[in-house]
Amino acid sequence: MDFNTDEFFYGINKSLYYKTEEQKNEIKKMDPEYLTRTGTDFVLLPNSPEFINHNEPFEPMYIPKQTILEESLRREIERICFADTLLNKVVFDCADPSPFTKDVDPATYGLEVLPYYMPQSKEDSTLVFESRFESGNLRRAIQICDYEYNLILKPDYYTTMNTQWFYFSLSNTRKDVEYRFNIINMMKPDSLYNSGMKPLMYSEQGAKQKKIGWFRDGHEICYYQNNMKRKNGGFYYTLTFAVKFQYDFDCIYIAHCYPYTFTHLCRYLKQLESDPAKKNRVKRKQLCQTIAGNMCDFLIIGDFNNGKEKKGIVITSRVHPGETMASYVMEYMIDFLTGNTHEARILRENFIFKIVPMLNIDGVVNGNYRCNLAGVDLNRQWIDPNKKQHPTIYHTKQLVKKTKEERDLVLFCDIHGHSRKKNIFMYGCQGKDPNRKELVFPMLNRNNCSVFSFKDCCFLLQKDREGSARIALWRELSIINCYTLEMSFCGADFGKYEYFHFNLDIYKEIAQSFCLSIIDCYEPEQIKVKQVMEEIEQNSLKNQQKDDKNNSGDEGSDYSNDDPKEQAMPQQQQIQLQNNDQQLGSQTKKLKKIPLLPPKKKKGQ
Numbered sequence: 001m002d003f004n005t006d007e008f009f010y011g012i013n014k015s016l017y018y019k020t021e022e023q024k025n026e027i028k029k030m031d032p033e034y035l036t037r038t039g040t041d042f043v044l045l046p047n048s049p050e051f052i053n054h055n056e057p058f059e060p061m062y063i064p065k066q067t068i069l070e071e072s073l074r075r076e077i078e079r080i081c082f083a084d085t086l087l088n089k090v091v092f093d094c095a096d097p098s099p100f101t102k103d104v105d106p107a108t109y110g111l112e113v114l115p116y117y118m119p120q121s122k123e124d125s126t127l128v129f130e131s132r133f134e135s136g137n138l139r140r141a142i143q144i145c146d147y148e149y150n151l152i153l154k155p156d157y158y159t160t161m162n163t164q165w166f167y168f169s170l171s172n173t174r175k176d177v178e179y180r181f182n183i184i185n186m187m188k189p190d191s192l193y194n195s196g197m198k199p200l201m202y203s204e205q206g207a208k209q210k211k212i213g214w215f216r217d218g219h220e221i222c223y224y225q226n227n228m229k230r231k232n233g234g235f236y237y238t239l240t241f242a243v244k245f246q247y248d249f250d251c252i253y254i255a256h257c258y259p260y261t262f263t264h265l266c267r268y269l270k271q272l273e274s275d276p277a278k279k280n281r282v283k284r285k286q287l288c289q290t291i292a293g294n295m296c297d298f299l300i301i302g303d304f305n306n307g308k309e310k311k312g313i314v315i316t317s318r319v320h321p322g323e324t325m326a327s328y329v330m331e332y333m334i335d336f337l338t339g340n341t342h343e344a345r346i347l348r349e350n351f352i353f354k355i356v357p358m359l360n361i362d363g364v365v366n367g368n369y370r371c372n373l374a375g376v377d378l379n380r381q382w383i384d385p386n387k388k389q390h391p392t393i394y395h396t397k398q399l400v401k402k403t404k405e406e407r408d409l410v411l412f413c414d415i416h417g418h419s420r421k422k423n424i425f426m427y428g429c430q431g432k433d434p435n436r437k438e439l440v441f442p443m444l445n446r447n448n449c450s451v452f453s454f455k456d457c458c459f460l461l462q463k464d465r466e467g468s469a470r471i472a473l474w475r476e477l478s479i480i481n482c483y484t485l486e487m488s489f490c491g492a493d494f495g496k497y498e499y500f501h502f503n504l505d506i507y508k509e510i511a512q513s514f515c516l517s518i519i520d521c522y523e524p525e526q527i528k529v530k531q532v533m534e535e536i537e538q539n540s541l542k543n544q545q546k547d548d549k550n551n552s553g554d555e556g557s558d559y560s561n562d563d564p565k566e567q568a569m570p571q572q573q574q575i576q577l578q579n580n581d582q583q584l585g586s587q588t589k590k591l592k593k594i595p596l597l598p599p600k601k602k603k604g605q
């Protein structure tokens with residue numbers, strides 16, 4: 001391949017750094033209400049990577065090597081002991097000006113923005129990192145050896161502790177070389193990366209030449225506590241993995257889960273509205289503006305032509321921006337509900353669905369994992385949401401209340417991803433009803449979906465989650481069927497998909513079976529409901545109060561590691577690391593904060 005062509009310069013894909021005339025025209029035609037705003041003074045590149053939906057068939061998890069923790073710690077200690085032999089060269093920072101390209105005019109290369117690093121010759125194999133695109137969140141990359149890099153993620157705005165989601169790209173690869181990446185400022189005490197999960201990757205060459213979309217890759221994967229002390233006590237964690245790329249001068253994207261951006265949602269909604277078969281089944285309405293000034297929409301789906309009395313259902317998702325699978329499940333649900341099947345028609349004739357597909361748009365745009373731009377977890381604000389600080393929650397709550405006034409509101413569900421458990425399951429609320437009616441809907445889901453795990457469901461009312469949608473709306477509005485749907489970032493540990501990663505097919509399966517379970521739950525004969533009620537009776541599930549320590553996943557507070565006593569670290573690891581100095585710590589110093597811009601005012605205000 002030529003080093004510099006129309007498409008590439010210095011091994012870097014040009015298309016990330018400039019917009020074609022055609023793209024500029026398309027943007028001009030788009031409704032300006034829906035253009036992405038960051039709400040920060042953060043540069044967003046003219047282009048986001050193109051997403052290819054096609055993905056690999058079922059991809060197996062890896063089997064963790066017994067000695068992997070030991071090996072990873074040995075490497076960590078070597079890095080500390082031989083610190084002065086490391087390159088320690090900052091090759092990317094998403095906010096700081098680049099010493100490599102600061103005097104270069106992007107126009108020289110026909111670009112709008114320049115990468116942080118530009119290789120000096122064809123022989124310069126330094127990787128060129130990038131994350132200044134929508135949902136990207138790499139803060140800094142430090143080359144420590146020829147083919148090894150330490151990576152630092154950007155925490156959620158106004159927080160110091162929300163790092164788990166990652167999404168970035170790298171260019172100028174060399175084929176068949178073993179690269180190693182260490183993401184050194186992870187926060188959670190444990191991770192599914194120790195239970196067989198692999199990171200997701202996307203190769204531009206693979207996409208172009210073989211039409212391959214996102215795939216799982218990487219080996220020697222390990223997640224462990226490192227020796228970098230956190231200000232408020234405790235230590236950071238490292239995710240380390242090695243990978244070989246298939247092409248020279250390729251551009252690779254690496255992510256925690258299949259990315260799903262706000263732009264992707266806007267395109268999808270536009271398509272939905274303009275579909276002649278669907279546009280009479282769905283209405284798109286504006287809910288409110290986010291803090292950054294992005295428009296948050298909701299959908300109403302139903303048969304608007306028949307006057308039959310309808311029950312109400314509200315479904316929301318993506319309150320946690322890093323849980324991207326929630327958006328895929330939501331999209332598949334919308335597809336199903338607006339589709340041509342007999343079941344979809346029954347649903348539209350009998351229900352009105354109100355759907356808020358993306359509750360935390362600003363978080364999604366900025367690559368946050370959990371919080372919004374005010375630095376709060378929106379899924380703790382449902383008791384008394386603030387109109388200015390949590391506008392989408394405030395207005396969604398109004399929407400739920402209004403639906404309840406208008407009709408029989410029978411079901412509320414908020415869709416999430418789960419970063420510590422495997423499988424797909426639900427959290428509900430156990431009330432005083434001796435018949436445990438809240439168990440019925442999850443059990444119907446179990447019957448309709450081979451990946452749904454009823455044993456992982458939990459119906460406790462945990463104190464620290466009183467502000468979540470599930471508990472707050474259940475208490476205030478007495479919605480018996482008030483749930484969160486949780487999907488593992490990894491995969492299943494039972495049934496036909498055991499040892500395989502979840503993929504878009506699985507997200508589609510759960511979305512469809514969720515919709516079919518609504519029919520089972522409310523059909524007049526109640527045939528399947530009676531069956532599961534009997535099962536509840538027989539198995540004395542009625543009195544079951546499962547206290548599942550693991551369920552503190554993503555709906556709950558993930559950060560039990562705030563309390564250093566709770567840190568789950570092998571003792572051997574503690575002893576080895578305590579004696580070392582904090583060499584790695586120096587790499588995180590001088591990270592300047594990225595300030596927020598004042599919120600955009602609405603027109604006419």
Ligand SMILES: [Zn+2]
Binds near residue numbers: 320323416554
């Ligand atoms: Zn969540």
